[in-house]
Amino acid sequence: MRRRGRWLFPVVRHALLLAWTAVTLFPIYWMLMTSFKHAGEWVTWPPRWFPHEPTLVNYVKVLTPGTSTFELGRQTLKILKPIGDSLIVSGFGALLAVVLGSALAYSWARFGTGGRSYPYNILSIRMVPPIVIAVPFVVYFVTLRLLDTYTGLILVYVATCLPYVIWMMLAFVEEVPVELERAARLMGASRFRVLRSVVLPLTASGLVVTFLFVFILNWSELLLAMTLTNTEVSTIPIQLNKFQSANEGRDYGPQAAIGTIATLPVIVLGFVIQKHLLRGFSFGLLRK
């Protein structure tokens, strides 16, 4: 029994894992294939696993300028402006959050700014469902005229990213030995010089990883973007979501093309930072 179990268990385990991988990857595979299919192949029975005549027409359609076009009564949504909008709000949102959050993390790690429980308090923001803060934001933004603006969405993204940035950067800052900073201070370096010459170089990779991580979060954020924007600002998730409406409903090819374009950076960046993410999120587990 034991001998048989020895090879049986890994086989069963791998079979289960493979099956689960297939289940999770199938929609992505289907999206990718559909994005290369002509309209006639989108819904056929039996389904076609590969496009018989692969085409880039869906990509060409969604990547032309403008917001939408009508063709045979069907509206096709464009993606260029949403890509730009997404880059602007995700990028600036992540950048500001990293600048503010890492300063906060450093300040807390070294000087205990805000008291012992400060990072936990900030983390509690993330425990509130986003929809709870979305509605009050609408009220504020109407008053402040920030509704449907880049500034407004960027500010909200900074707020939602800060807890992640602070916690990830805490892990990276605490890896810099205090004695390095003390040594530099003794040599006459100002606090700013210590930051520039010692702390920044030693946390640079952490800063990059943290930036990419919150960038991805912003890139795929739908709820707040949908609540706080209308026509002026339209990120990729919003644009994708519009395909759910009746007008644009069955435009599967371009929808799949947009989906593929939207997913690409997430997958690529995910691979780039996956090793570091483990380190950033293992705070408190491996040390002390």
Place this chain on the structure above:
Amino acid sequence: MAGIQLERLTKVFGATRAVDGIDLTIPDGEFVVLVGPSGCGKTTTLNMIAGLEAPTAGDIWIGAARVTDWEPGERSLGMVFQSLALFPHMTVFENIAFPLRIKRVAAEEIARRVRTVSDTVHVGHLLGKRPATLSGGEAQRVALARTLVVQPTVFLMDEPLSSLDAKLRVEMRTELKRLHAALRSTFVYVTHDQAEAMTMADRIVVMHQGQIQQVGRPLEIYGDPANRFVAGFFGVPAMNFVEGELRPETNGARFVAQALGATLPGHSIVAGPASLGIRPEHVRLADGRESWPATVSLIEPLGDETLVFLDYGGPASLVAKVDAEEKLAVGDRRSFTLRLDRVLLFDGTTGGRIMG
């Protein structure tokens, strides 16, 4: 060149008085070792001299200046940390050059001075390497070079040798002493290792529970300790202590303990509980006017000398350091005497020294 003066220096962390109002004057050019068990306040004292910790009360003078409120960088100190604190993202050259770059020294001057100092401490061949690739001894020398390059008037060292293996540590001790002899700068060196303190110091400052217990030359501290703590801290193996009672006698005093009593001529002392301290080298295997029988319970040969544990009937064994030639076996019955001129007496309650 500068001396250091500490006045009523105090540091309180929460409920603990890490450093409790110490006064200390370190003359210019002296090699002073602060020594004590961990938590005695020696590192906190050093950090306050460096400016890395702000004193709760008291003052620090370096040279003629009161530097209590000065920034660490303004005190023209060099410090070697326990962890060495080499910058891992810089080459050895950049590490040594760093303090010069902060002082905005010209590039050619930096190159020249880095080269000179790295030759002095024999790290000239390592300049292109990163700290992570250095051996313990090499890293130690680089840290030293980085401190030396700005020619500070005062050197602070926080257990700089503790990460080295035993052999290298002994070598570096000698080297640091040579360096001090060559520079004639003031050295303040912190360690918990009494052997390091004994071998390197011009003067030793013994600290315990935030207070200075004794300040003195190594042999003074060893031979003439101020209290029981100092007596027990120095010396390997540690001094023997026998708990007992002092009784005045006509011509001096008599120390009485379980299975051991000694007449101490010339002592005029108040009666009361006391402990008798005697170093292992002052316990002799011999018969004398006053000698006690004992059984040899353990023998530890050191090569040049041998440690003998003697069970004489008291609560603990007495350790004697005897000549290696001495013929001994466990279980032997031998008599021992104490060199009465080297016996130290301590107050049974305060631990303070009782002088005859």
